[in-house]
């Protein structure tokens with residue numbers, strides 16, 4: 662059997678007709694050839710997803726993170742899954758699942774992703790350039806990059822902490838209130854790129870967001886000079 666699944670949005674229902682908008686590209690040639698020349702009617706089953714449930718993007722993110730841990734540690738995905746799902750149960754008292762039948766919510770999977778991110782940053786697991794980060798995890802991701810001095814684009818360690826959205830200008834490092842600034846962790850290469858192409862183009866290209874830090878964190882990271 663070669664059942665195919667596509668994610669779609671319901672656009673319109675009129676009578677017994679329904680219009681769906683595909684969230685990903687449907688390969689028509691594949692659809693024509695996959696059933697070995699069968700040329701009868703194509704039937705599809707409609708399955709309506711609970712909108713409170715986690716998103717496919719969240720699931721992809723969780724597996725991309727675990728894949729990177731596997732590549733670095735050699736620990737199989739199955740056992741990584743057990744460890745993080747167990748950790749999740751330990752913290753929340755609930756079970757979690759990323760299967761299609763799962764009833765786990767957006768917030769629950771976001772918590773699971775944070776647990777895995779903690780592991781990645783605390784153990785210096787190298788990660789791929791350009792993660793597709795779900796909106797629920799962006800703040801946390803960029804925050805972790807700054808507090809561990811990890812380049813938020815390529816994962817390089819000992820990154821510079823850049824005053825991201827507005828520059829210090831002529832003011833002295835020791836005389837400004839750094840809690841008013843947004844920060845991003847950038848390696849030498851990406852830091853230089855930012856100053857070369859400018860903040861707008863840089864944001865557009867890499868989707869980096871700046872994050873605020875507390876007085877205490879600024880002190881710990883020695884940003885105040």
Ligand SMILES: [Zn+2]
Nearest residue numbers: 823824852856
């Ligand atoms: Zn800078």
Ligand SMILES: [Zn+2]
Nearest residue numbers: 812815848851
């Ligand atoms: Zn970098």
